[in-house]
Amino acid sequence: MPSPIVRLFAPALAASVVLTSPIPAAAQDRESEARLRKIEAEVRALQRKVFPGGDGKFFQPEIDAGQQSSTTSTTSPPSTTAVTDILARLDAIEGQLQQLTARSEENTNAISQLGTRLAALEGPAPEPIAPAGPSAAESNLSAMTGGASQVATTPAAAATRPAAKPAEAAGPSAERLAAVQAILKPQSDDAGDDEYSYGFRLWDAGFYPEARQQLSIFLEKYPGHPMATYGRNLMGRAYLDDGNPREAAPWFLKNYQTDKEGRRAGDSLLFLAESMIALKDTNRACIALAEFGETYPALATGRLKDQYEANRRKVNCS
Incomplete structure (x- = not known):
């Protein structure tokens, strides 16, 4: 049987148990x-x-x-x-876009400046420089033909200005046309050489106006061809052999002045003397002969010796 103390505190203990028990789920x-x-x-x-x-x-x-x-x-x-x-x-x-934009603007500016510099560099072509220190004889040669240098720089004009003859004024005959057409133009791998060779064939056959026309075509199309020195010399021959030394002289002088080391430069200088002899200009003929002997001593004693001596006998050079 519970003690009185237990019975006294039992209700309080029960309440405390209820208060301290876990919260329901x-x-x-x-x-x-x-x-x-x-x-x-x-x-x-x-x-x-x-x-x-x-x-x-x-x-x-x-x-x-x-x-x-x-x-x-x-x-x-x-x-x-x-x-x-x-x-x-x-x-x-x-x-990044800002950096690219800045770089693009810098490149555009640089390209613009480069274009300006190129435009300045590619300005008008400079005037050709005249050869330095011409000899006294050469200076006399330039003056003795009465404007020969100027005429020689226009080969097309000189080639299309043959001496006026009654037969030519009336036009070539049918026989002449047939004879010219019978001369065949060479066909090889060197078109420039073919043009010159055709002009030579016309000259060799005695068709001087036709030869001048053909040689003019060759010199205009192939001015730097190795045969150009031959072409200019033969152009003068086509005038000289046709009885027109005044038109021949500018071509001989041009060929000599253009390339003094050319294969036909010495020939042209000697033919220039012949043109002056034909024009009865002894003084200028002697100048040309003296220049030839001084500039081309090997030719004067070699290949062109006979022609050189023959021309010297035609004039009295003091």
């Missing part, structure tokens, strides 16, 4: 549900911040300012988000 579930709803509301608010929009695909606001203020103190915002990453990348792209 239902109460715990309600508390967990409330906390879960609060977390879900905060997640929805965070999602609206990261993915703003009103098309219904995102969560609608379910917490008020009070709830936000109460959770702000316990939850720190994320350090980075997708939006901030995109903004950072956009900033980097804009910086």
Whole structure:
């Protein structure tokens, strides 16, 4: 049988047991549900911040300012988000574009300056430099033909200005045309040589006007051809042999002055003396002969010795 003390304190002990016993499961579930709803509301608010929009695909606001203020103190915002990453990348792209734009402007300016310098360098072609230190005899040769140098620089004009003859004024006869057409033009791998050779064949056959026309074509199309020195000399021969030494002289002088080392430069100087002899200009003929003997001593004692001596016998040079 319980003691009186036990009976006295039994109700109090029972009450304390009831107060200190665990909370029922239902109460715990309600508390967990409330906390879960609060977390879900905060997640929805965070999602609206990261993915703003009103098309219904995102969560609608379910917490008020009070709830936000109460959770702000316990939850720190994320350090980075997708939006901030995109903004950072956009900033980097804009910086690169600014650098590219600046570099493009610098290149454009540099190209413009380079174009200006090139335009200045490619200005009007400089005047040709005259040969330095011509000899006294050569200076006399330039003056003795009465403007020969100027005439010689226009081969087309000289070639198309043959001496006027009654037969030529009336035009070539049918027989002459047939004879010219019978002279065949060479066909080889060297077109320039073919043009010269055809002119030589016409000259050799005695068709001097036709030869001059053909040689003019050759010299105009192939001025730097190795046979050009032959062509200019033969052009003078086509005038001289046709009885026109005054038109021949400029061509001989031009060939000599253009290339003194040319294969026919010495020949042209000697033929220039012959042209002056034909014009009965003894003084200039002697100048040409003296220049020939001084400049081409090997020719004067070799290949052209007979022609040189024959011309010297025609004039009395003191």
